[in-house]
Amino acid sequence: MSEWVTDTPAFAVVGKINMGKSSVLSTLLEIDNDKIVRVSNTAGETTRCQVLPLEFDGREMLRFIDTPGFSRAVEAMRAIQDLHGTGTPDLATVREFVTSQLEQGEFEDEARLLQPVVEGAGVLYVIDPSKPIRDTFVAEMEILRWTGRPRMALLNEKAENEERLQEWRTRLGSYFNLVRTFNAHHAQFDERRRLLKSLFEIDETHRDRIKQTIDLIDEEWRQRREESAEDLMDFLAKALRHRESEKLDEKEELEHRKERAKEELKKRYYASIEKLEEKTYEKMLKLYRHQLLKVELETDDFSGLDLSSEETWEKWGLSKSQLILAGGLAGGAAGVAVDLGSGGFTHGLGTLFGALTGAGGAFLKGDSLPELKIDARGVSFDGESKKVLVVGPPASDNFAWILLDRALYHYGEIVSRSHGRRDEEVIDGESPGWVRGFSRERRSKIQKWILEQLKGGERKFESEIFKELVSLLEEVQEGAAP
Ligand SMILES: Nc1nc2c(ncn2[C@@H]2O[C@H](COP(=O)(O)OP(=O)(O)O)[C@@H](O)[C@H]2O)c(=O)[nH]1
Ligand SMILES: [Mg+2]
Structure with a gap:
């Protein structure tokens, strides 16, 4: 010794x-x-x-x-x-x-x-x-x-x-x-x-030990991938199920008040989605032992999900024609039907007041940003009938695909960054087009699951999607061209 x-x-x-x-x-x-x-x-x-x-x-x-x-x-x-x-x-x-x-x-x-x-x-x-x-x-x-x-x-x-x-x-x-x-x-x-x-x-004398070590890093790598797939699935599910809601005062039922409340809720909604995305990348960075790369938007190391930018809607997710094809499948399932579990509202008693959805599929028609799904409904609150404003996911069918596309891109950047580098890197590149490159079979498999999540329904495709995400992450890691 x-x-x-x-x-x-x-x-x-x-x-x-x-x-x-x-x-x-x-x-x-x-x-x-x-x-x-x-x-x-x-x-x-x-x-x-x-x-x-x-x-x-x-x-x-x-x-x-x-x-x-x-x-x-x-x-x-x-x-x-x-x-x-x-x-x-x-x-x-x-x-x-x-x-x-x-x-x-x-x-x-x-x-x-x-x-x-x-x-x-x-x-x-x-x-x-x-x-x-x-x-x-x-x-x-x-x-x-x-x-x-x-x-x-x-x-x-x-x-x-x-x-x-x-x-x-x-x-x-x-x-x-x-x-x-x-x-x-x-x-x-x-x-x-x-x-x-x-x-x-x-070094033949240490052959077995070195082989064991390689098996261990293989196993570790596999575990990291599975954990990332789980985090990714969790992120997508949470983001797609997410709603922001607010009880309206009598006065706020006036049209201009309602508009203000709507804008406020929209901001809150996007901020929440961004937070979810950020947290997902933070987990991935930690899992892959990166301390130098950061997700904080302030430091600009990562660009967060800017859903208020038209570019995001054009460059990420599925192409317009793919969305048109998927449209039939989606069929309004991105509605706002939601369980108002939060905010102390008694749920289940509400009458649907009619969804004030914005231009559904605006993205397909023009260049304007897709509106969020918005819904005002009556619920019983403290024994009184109140109205609640709910904002849900963007009406565009591309929403979920953008989230997935961006997550795959970031995962790719994270797994391919070598730890020997000490320069600060801004991960704000363009979409390599992961989801656009999916086979129809893969697209429709994932679409089914997306619809379930948007409806807030049961998670019956969970294990199938998990497997799909694991192989997807493997393809991304191996740099398979999208
Ligand atoms: N482009 C490039 N630069 C490298 C590579 N390896 C080291 N460097 C740079 O060379 C310099 C010295 O590297 P370092 O690892 O500290 O060298 P050491 O003195 O041999 O330990 C650093 O500025 C590194 O960023 C490499 O593979 N590619
Ligand atoms: Mg040295």
């Missing part, structure tokens, strides 16, 4: 400063927090080694060690060579170098970086292939080869120069057991998984 290496298989991430070592670890381990893993283009930010465990249920399956990076590799190589005398230095020589240098401090960075390696860690050597192959790199590779530890080279794929990339591959091939690409700024689940898989190719 030593400071860095325990019973748990360990891998040290090494390379020159600024090669993207910390970025690789951030992405691989889903850590987007600079306080835990510092990613920076300022040299020398990481001055000590740092253990980063990959844990499941509190059990450390694998550990990675972030290192300061080589700073004087050529000189260090010579010092090791001198220490050894004639012939090729080996693990013992490098170990001796580390021990003496940790005290002397002339090659402090090199000694710190090599310490976990001589103590038994495997090596992940990170290279930015846009850099020309210079002596310092050759020296680094040479020293690592002398350790004889299992080692893999990772190209961060930034090179645009194909020729240089090939040169790097060839050169690395003679020093490392395996050469792989891993772009810390773009890697997604599949690449992370592949990188873990590569570890057991270089």
Whole structure:
């Protein structure tokens, strides 16, 4: 046992400063927090080694060690060579170098970086292939080869120069057991998984443990997807069933008062829907371990659901022709029939006063925004007959599809964002057209469920829709073109 290496298989991430070592670890381990893993283009930010465990249920399956990076590799190589005398230095020589240098401090960075390696860690050597192959790199590779530890080279794929990339591959091939690409700024689940898989190719002694770890991340990923599908279904159901209502005073039954109350309720209605949407994305972000991305509308990291914008109605959800086709199915089911459970009203006694619905399907005819469904009904309240104003979902059949489309888009952005990135990203892109790309079968399956929700009816399609959403999220995650 030593400071860095325990019973748990360990891998040290090494390379020159600024090669993207910390970025690789951030992405691989889903850590987007600079306080835990510092990613920076300022040299020398990481001055000590740092253990980063990959844990499941509190059990450390694998550990990675972030290192300061080589700073004087050529000189260090010579010092090791001198220490050894004639012939090729080996693990013992490098170990001796580390021990003496940790005290002397002339090659402090090199000694710190090599310490976990001589103590038994495997090596992940990170290279930015846009850099020309210079002596310092050759020296680094040479020293690592002398350790004889299992080692893999990772190209961060930034090179645009194909020729240089090939040169790097060839050169690395003679020093490392395996050469792989891993772009810390773009890697997604599949690449992370592949990188873990590569570890057991270089380190056979830990094969079973690494395989177990891969099974665990697969299982974790599956669970996250199912949880997201549940949250998504819950969001849609709540949004579609949502109504805002207000008891009207005698005076407010006057037409102009009613108009004011209506406007007030509409605002409240949209605010509630926005809140529901926001909460859903917050849950997804947390589930996928994102701390840097935010949903708060104030910070503009995410654009909320702006249903008051015409653009929203045009770009998201189904196309006009798809809506016309779906229209027959919908057939006014988006009515306001609602159980007035909230607000202390006695429900069930009301007479329907006639729905004051706005232009149903306005979206289909012109460019004006669809009106909310509005209904004034009489209910018995405290023994007196009162009128209640209820505002329900937008009359347009596109409403539910917009919500679903936007949720799928955001989910896609969340699962594909790599944790190695530290820039602030505004997720406000355009609809990739997920729902427009649905098959008719899928559309009508979901439509049935939507209608149930709008009517506030029973949830009889629940399990079927859950399964559908799980496979949908899987398609989105895999980036299947809509
Ligand atoms: N575009 C791009 N930039 C990267 C990548 N990996 C690292 N960087 C950037 O390079 C700089 C150094 O990265 P860092 O991980 O701190 O390097 P380290 O010193 O080797 O740990 C940071 O500004 C990163 O954002 C990558 O794969 N693609
Ligand atoms: Mg670093």
